[in-house]
Amino acid sequence: MLKTLRRMLKMHRIFIAQDLKKMMEYKIDFLTGAISFLLGQVFNIAFLWIIFSQIPALQGWSYDEIIFIYGFSLLPKAIDHLFCDNLWMIGYSIVAKGEFDKYLTRPVNPLFTVIVEKFQVDALGELIVGVALIASVIGKVSIHWSVLNVILFLLVIPFATLIYTGVKIITSAIAFWTKRSGQITHVVYAVNDFAKYPTTIYNEFIKTVITYIIPFSFTAFYPASYFLTGENPLFNIGLTVVMSMAIMAVSVLVWNKGVAAYESAGS
Amino acid sequence: MSKFLKMYTPFTRAGIQMSMAYRFNFFCFLLGEIFKCFIMFFVWQAVFASSDSETFMGFSMVDMTVYLFITFLAGYLTYSEGTYAVGEEIRDGSIAMRMIKPVSFDMTFLFQELGNKIMVTLVVLVPICVGVELYKYFVTGSFMFNLLTFTMFLFSVVIAYLISFYFNVCYGFMAFFLKNLWGANILKEVIVDFLSGATIPLAFMPQLMRDILTFMPFSSLSYTPVMIYMGMYSIEKSLGLIALQLFWLAAFWLLSKAIWRAAVKRLAVQGG
Amino acid sequence: MIQVDNITKQFKKVVKQPGIIGSVKSLFNPKSEIITAVDNVSFDVQEGEVLGFIGPNGAGKSTVIKMLTGILTPTSGKCTINGKIPQKDRKNYVKEIGVVFGQRTQLWWDLPLVETYSVLKEIYEVPDAQFKKRMDFLNEVLDLQAFIKSPVRTLSLGQRMRADIAASLLHSPKVLFLDEPTIGLDVVVKDNIRKAIAKINNEEKTTVILTTHDLSDIELLCKRIVMIDKGKNVFDGNLSELKSKYGQMRELCFETDNIEDVKSKLQYASRFNATSDDVIVNNDGANVSVKFNSDKIAVADILGYTLQEVHITDINVKDADVEEIIRRLYKEGVTENE
Numbered sequence: 001m002l003k004t005l006r007r008m009l010k011m012h013r014i015f016i017a018q019d020l021k022k023m024m025e026y027k028i029d030f031l032t033g034a035i036s037f038l039l040g041q042v043f044n045i046a047f048l049w050i051i052f053s054q055i056p057a058l059q060g061w062s063y064d065e066i067i068f069i070y071g072f073s074l075l076p077k078a079i080d081h082l083f084c085d086n087l088w089m090i091g092y093s094i095v096a097k098g099e100f101d102k103y104l105t106r107p108v109n110p111l112f113t114v115i116v117e118k119f120q121v122d123a124l125g126e127l128i129v130g131v132a133l134i135a136s137v138i139g140k141v142s143i144h145w146s147v148l149n150v151i152l153f154l155l156v157i158p159f160a161t162l163i164y165t166g167v168k169i170i171t172s173a174i175a176f177w178t179k180r181s182g183q184i185t186h187v188v189y190a191v192n193d194f195a196k197y198p199t200t201i202y203n204e205f206i207k208t209v210i211t212y213i214i215p216f217s218f219t220a221f222y223p224a225s226y227f228l229t230g231e232n233p234l235f236n237i238g239l240t241v242v243m244s245m246a247i248m249a250v251s252v253l254v255w256n257k258g259v260a261a262y263e264s265a266g267s
Numbered sequence: 268m269s270k271f272l273k274m275y276t277p278f279t280r281a282g283i284q285m286s287m288a289y290r291f292n293f294f295c296f297l298l299g300e301i302f303k304c305f306i307m308f309f310v311w312q313a314v315f316a317s318s319d320s321e322t323f324m325g326f327s328m329v330d331m332t333v334y335l336f337i338t339f340l341a342g343y344l345t346y347s348e349g350t351y352a353v354g355e356e357i358r359d360g361s362i363a364m365r366m367i368k369p370v371s372f373d374m375t376f377l378f379q380e381l382g383n384k385i386m387v388t389l390v391v392l393v394p395i396c397v398g399v400e401l402y403k404y405f406v407t408g409s410f411m412f413n414l415l416t417f418t419m420f421l422f423s424v425v426i427a428y429l430i431s432f433y434f435n436v437c438y439g440f441m442a443f444f445l446k447n448l449w450g451a452n453i454l455k456e457v458i459v460d461f462l463s464g465a466t467i468p469l470a471f472m473p474q475l476m477r478d479i480l481t482f483m484p485f486s487s488l489s490y491t492p493v494m495i496y497m498g499m500y501s502i503e504k505s506l507g508l509i510a511l512q513l514f515w516l517a518a519f520w521l522l523s524k525a526i527w528r529a530a531v532k533r534l535a536v537q538g539g
Numbered sequence: 540m541i542q543v544d545n546i547t548k549q550f551k552k553v554v555k556q557p558g559i560i561g562s563v564k565s566l567f568n569p570k571s572e573i574i575t576a577v578d579n580v581s582f583d584v585q586e587g588e589v590l591g592f593i594g595p596n597g598a599g600k601s602t603v604i605k606m607l608t609g610i611l612t613p614t615s616g617k618c619t620i621n622g623k624i625p626q627k628d629r630k631n632y633v634k635e636i637g638v639v640f641g642q643r644t645q646l647w648w649d650l651p652l653v654e655t656y657s658v659l660k661e662i663y664e665v666p667d668a669q670f671k672k673r674m675d676f677l678n679e680v681l682d683l684q685a686f687i688k689s690p691v692r693t694l695s696l697g698q699r700m701r702a703d704i705a706a707s708l709l710h711s712p713k714v715l716f717l718d719e720p721t722i723g724l725d726v727v728v729k730d731n732i733r734k735a736i737a738k739i740n741n742e743e744k745t746t747v748i749l750t751t752h753d754l755s756d757i758e759l760l761c762k763r764i765v766m767i768d769k770g771k772n773v774f775d776g777n778l779s780e781l782k783s784k785y786g787q788m789r790e791l792c793f794e795t796d797n798i799e800d801v802k803s804k805l806q807y808a809s810r811f812n813a814t815s816d817d818v819i820v821n822n823d824g825a826n827v828s829v830k831f832n833s834d835k836i837a838v839a840d841i842l843g844y845t846l847q848e849v850h851i852t853d854i855n856v857k858d859a860d861v862e863e864i865i866r867r868l869y870k871e872g873v874t875e876n877e
Contacts, residue, residue, distance in 0.1 A: 007661040014658050018650050032450025040457045047466050051310075055318045058310075102645045104610045105638045107630045108662050117647065183295035190299035194306055201313040206305075260612075 008108075012116045019119040034125050041129050044070070061198055064137040065228050071133025073196045073220030076160035078126035084165050086118035090172040092182035100262065111169070111255055143227050152237055153227060159244035160219040164192070166247030167214060169255050176258030192216040198225070215243040275378040282382020297343075297391065304339045308332055324471050329406050330497065333399055337496050338465055340395045341489045343387050344424050345431040350455070352376050353439025354448045362530075373436055373523065384428065416498050419505050423492035426512045431488055433519035440526045443533075464490035484515040540714065540746045541584035541607070546616035548577040548602050576602045578770040579616070586713075587744040589736075591761030591778065593751060599770040600750050604718055607748070608638050621713055634663065637707030641719030644703055646691045652702055653687050656709060663710035670709075677705040680735045697728035704732065708739065714746045715739075721756055733759045791829040791841060793854040801827055804848040811836045811844075825852075 023030050045067070052063040061069070094100050094114070103110035143149070171188050174181035191209070195216040199207055210217045218240040226236035286293060315321075315328045326334065356362040362372075396417075404410050438455055442448055460466065462485035469480060469490050480486055491508045494500055500508065554570040577599045584590050594600045605611040607618055609625030609632055617624060623632045639645070646655050660670050678684055681701040686694055694702060700720055707715060717736070721729045737760055740747050749760060757764060757778060764781055766774035774781060795801055807818040807829065817832035831841055838856055845851070 007664065011658050011661045014650070014654050015647075018654065022649060026447055029445075029447040029450040033453050034450075036450065036453040036457045039454070039461075043457070043461045043466055050467055050471050051314055054323055055314055058317050059313045060317075097643075099643060101605070101610050101640065102638075102643070104629070105608055105633050105636070105645075106662050107634045107664075113662075183292050187295045187299050190302050193303055197306065197310055198313075201309045203309070206309075262610075 008112065008116070012119075015117055016119040019121055023121045030122065033122060037122070037125050038129065045133075059198060059200055061228075062141075064140040066197075067133055067137045068141050068228060069198065069220055069224040070196055071130045071137070072224040074126050074130030074133070075157050076164055076219045077192065078123045078130055079157070079161045080164035080168070081123035081126060082120055084115050084168060085120035085123070086114050086116075087165075087168045087172045088182065088185060089118075090114060091175045091180060091185045095175040095262075096179045104259075104262075110259065111252075141228055144230060149227065152233075156223045156237055156240055159241045160223060162244045162248050163215055163219050163240075166244070166251040167216075169251035170247075173251070173255045173258035176262045188214060192219065195220040197221070215247065218243045275374055278375050278378035279382040279385070282379040283385055284382070285379075286383045286386040293386070293390075300339065300343075304335055307335050311335070324468075326468065326470075329403060332402060333497055334468055334493060336395055336399050337493045338489055340392055341424055341427065341492050342465060343391050344384065345428045345488055347380060347428070347432045347435045349373075349376065349380075349432050349435030350439040350448070350452060353436055354442040354452075357439070357442035358448075372527070373433070376436075377432055380432070411498075413498060415502070416495065416505075419502075419509065420492055420496040423495050423505075423509050423512060426509065426516055427488050427492050430484060430512060430516045430519055433516065433523050434484070434488075436523045437519055437526060440523075440530065443530065459485055459488065462486070463488040464493070484519070487512040487515050540586040540588075541618070541620050541748075543580060543582050543603075543607070543618045544616050545579050545581050546577060546603070546606055546613040546618055547575065547579055548599075548606060548611060549614045550574045550576055576770055577606070577613075577767075580767065580770070580772045581616075582765045582772060582775050584746060584748065586746055587740070588763060589740050589747040589749060589761050591751065591757040591764040592748055592767070593757065593764060594767035594773075598767045600767050601718060602770075603767065604716055604748070604750060608636060608716055609633060634710065635713045636716060637710070637712035637714070638716045639700075639703045639707045639718060639720050641700070641717070641722045644691065644699055645706055646699070646702060648692045649690055651688050651690050652683065652694075655691065655702075655706065659706055659709050665710055669711075673709055673711065677708060680738055681705050682731070697724050697732075700724065700728075700732060701735070704735065708745075711743070712745065714748070716748050716750075718750045719752065720749070721751065721753055729753070729756070736760060787832055787834040788830055789833045789838065790857040791831060791838075791845065791854070792857060793827055793829075793845065793849075794825050794852045795827060795849050796825065796852055797850055798822065798825060798827075800849045805845065807831070807836075807841070807844075811841070 048063065048066060048070070051058070052066075056062075058066060090100070100110070103113055106113065167188060168185060171181055171185035174184055191214050194202065194206065194210050199210060199217045199221045202210070207217075211222075222236040223240050225231070226233055311323075311328065311331045314323060315331075321327060323331065353362075400410070400412050438451075439448075441451060445451055462480060462483060464486065469477060469486055472480070487508075491512060495505045495508070550573070551571045552574050554572055580599075580603060592600055592604070602611065606613050607620065607625060609629045612626045620632070621635055623635070625632050646652070647658070650658070656670075656674060659665075665673065678687070681704060683701060683705055686698050686702075691699065691702065704717070704720065707717075715736075720736075721732055724732070733756060736747060736749070739745055740760075747760075749756065751757065762778060764774065764776065764778055765772060766781075801820075801822065805820070807813065807820065808815065811818065813832065813835055817835050819830040821828045821830075829841070829845070842854075842856065846854070
């Protein structure tokens with residue numbers, strides 16, 4: 001088991017090195033993209049700033065707290081984007097073009113191989129912005145950084161990340177039945193935008209969807225609100241872990257069923 | 268005139284057919300974009316709920332909602348893929364073929380996009396406008412639809428699309444100088460998005476920004492038509508801004524022709 | 540080494556109903572039809588054999604290969620390779636096989652070749668020492684040194700094919716599946732690849748299943764052939780059998796403005812002392828086709844005779860090719876393999 005892990009990490013390293021090299025080759029293009037992304041984030045923050053220039057708090061949340069939630073939301077999204085970006089290709093082209101066959105002729109888990117092949121370097125920008133935003137308000141928000149809380153913070157991020165991964169796996173796996181599911185993945189993924197803001201601002205229907213059905217609320221608002229208020233750890237943190245595990249379990253099930261049902265596209 | 272139309276309407280037909288063929292993709296994308304609208308709606312609802320006043324920098328909640336959805340609509344109507352089209356043709360060299368054919372490059376592409384815009388009008392404009400007017404009626408109790416304002420809006424938004432088209436074509440010519448257009452494209456989208464008022468109404472921005480922006484064409488892309496729709500301008504001001512739009516349209520149109528002519532000369536000298 | 544017992548593969552295909560009403564109907568009452576891609580195919584392959592697997596496009600060859608490699612599961616029947624059933628315990632099974640799909644690469648587009656092999660080394664758990672030996676061997680047989688540092692996307696088709704073959708052999712598999720490995724390649728490259736396959740089969744006794752459209756591939760590499768048409772096994776035997784039975788039939792096609800002359804003046808059977816099996820004449824208006832046994836009647840002779848007797852406006856002689864052989868095989872309803 002450990003040996004397999006080591007081999008898999010070695011594989012992953014080669015792909016990471018390759019993608020980093022590619023980034024260096026297209027430096028200007030990469031930098032322009034990075035600057036554009038940064039600019040986009042600046043504009044988003046400007047939006048928040050303008051709002052808060054007129055109101056003291058948004059449904060009880062201060063400017064710094066909203067920034068904290070926003071920055072927090074970028075972390076799991078970025079990590080998933082960094083490692084698992086290749087999953088999009090399953091729904092967009094790999095299955096439809098019959099390119100999935102080769103994954104089945106190798107003695108390694110196809111899901112793992114698909115994920116490991118691409119390392120999306122520009123996601124690092126997202127990650128940095130998220131960390132920077134959190135760092136910028138860390139002194140101004142009332143978070144009690146006990147040892148427990150620090151551990152919980154470090155723990156909850158990977159679980160939140162897995163919610164993104166799980167959702168992508170499920171929607172991508174649909175392609176095994178329908179040949180293409182890229183658009184479905186796109187729409188479901190777009191729901192994560194709701195999670196940037198406090199879930200409490202939405203109506204009941206949306207709240208239910210983003211909490212229990214496509215649980216993106218657990219990638220940002222709920223865990224972040226625990227750190228900000230110290231309230232409801234069982235719901236805010238506990239359920240994040242539970243939802244994350246549930247989604248991953250469902251995703252692996254759906255994926256495996258999909259592979260079994262896979263009838264590769266013509267020759 | 269009819270010969271002109273005969274030559275180019277097949278492209279529009281092709282555009283409509285393509286839109287029909289990709290309708291699933293179209294709806295999925297539309298759905299994703301509508302999410303963003305609703306997110307903003309709820310955010311603004313929360314903002315107004317957290318505020319003592321009925322207005323935010325001069326906008327009421329109703330105003331804000333109308334602004335959001337009409338901006339969304341304007342975005343769909345003014346979106347143009349001119350940059351990609353031109354960029355691709357330059358990259359794979361097929362732009363040389365365009366030089367030989369007797370059809371005008373931008374016209375063929377424009378008419379093709381018009382096909383798509385027809386679909387957008389039916390599927391997006393009608394529901395959104397109806398929805399917005401119904402919303403206004405239910406919230407304020409009065410039916411506030413003004414035919415003149417709406418007509419001016421339509422006129423303004425068409426010009427806005429044409430500006431967007433020629434602006435995008437000009438930007439696409441950057442492919443002559445850049446290896447990869449990916450980063451530059453994102454930069455353009457982010458900046459244009461912001462400066463055309465898609466995220467924040469331009470009226471909310473600090474005075475300095477607003478002064479700078481009056482000299483830039485971006486407000487003509489989205490902000491002007493939207494504000495006209497909302498009846499925020501007097502008729503004189505509306506017509507004046509439409510004239511400004513026409514000015515920018517002419518500017519980008521001329522610019523695209525100039526770049527094209529220079530490119531043709533360069534290609535003819537250097538070869539494909 | 541390989542036993543294929545009555546495997547059948549059926550696909551359920553959704554029938555798209557036209558128009559918008561059709562799309563709505565399909566939502567509530569989807570119609571589907573069953574397509575039998577592979578119908579009761581059986582054959583055996585001995586260890587170290589190079590089997591030629593041929594058939595026209597859409598015959599079901601690739602489907603059979605996909606079942607043998609574990610990508611697809613047979614609807615009925617079973618196949619056993621080296622004592623293992625592909626679909627059961629897939630991960631262990633694929634360690635012993637190598638697969639090359641001619642039309643799609645197995646390699647990673649952006650990785651330099653040398654890195655690709657490093658990744659495969661980890662995937663197949665090839666020990667370091669063995670890896671080095673293997674790479675040297677494959678380098679020599681397939682001549683990879685010249686482009687081993689280049690990314691796969693920059694390789695020519697011939698180079699990529701060689702790289703793919705090397706990739707499929709890195710882990711010293713017992714069975715090698717080659718699906719159209721020479722498609723689209725020029726003659727020189729084809730020859731090199733055939734030599735490489737022959738060498739590997741010779742030295743390592745690797746069992747090879749070679750799917751191809753190219754009769755020369757078969758001639759140079761395979762002693763035995765299985766032919767698939769419309770999902771069925773229509774021939775299983777030696778290459779020489781196939782050639783002697785069907786390969787020598789060629790076709791003389793010509794156009795004439797005087798069809799009456801053809802009927803009266805061309806008496807091939809008596810002129811060449813041939814049986815009705817050896818010469819078959821058909822006409823479709825002004826187009827005449829003469830199928831003849833080129834072993835019994837020389838091309839030059841029949842050509843000369845025809846030109847001499849009848850006024851021709853256009854003429855050509857067709858070669859015997861796999862498609863033709865199969866078409867004839869099937870049309871004549873001859874399934875002599877059983």
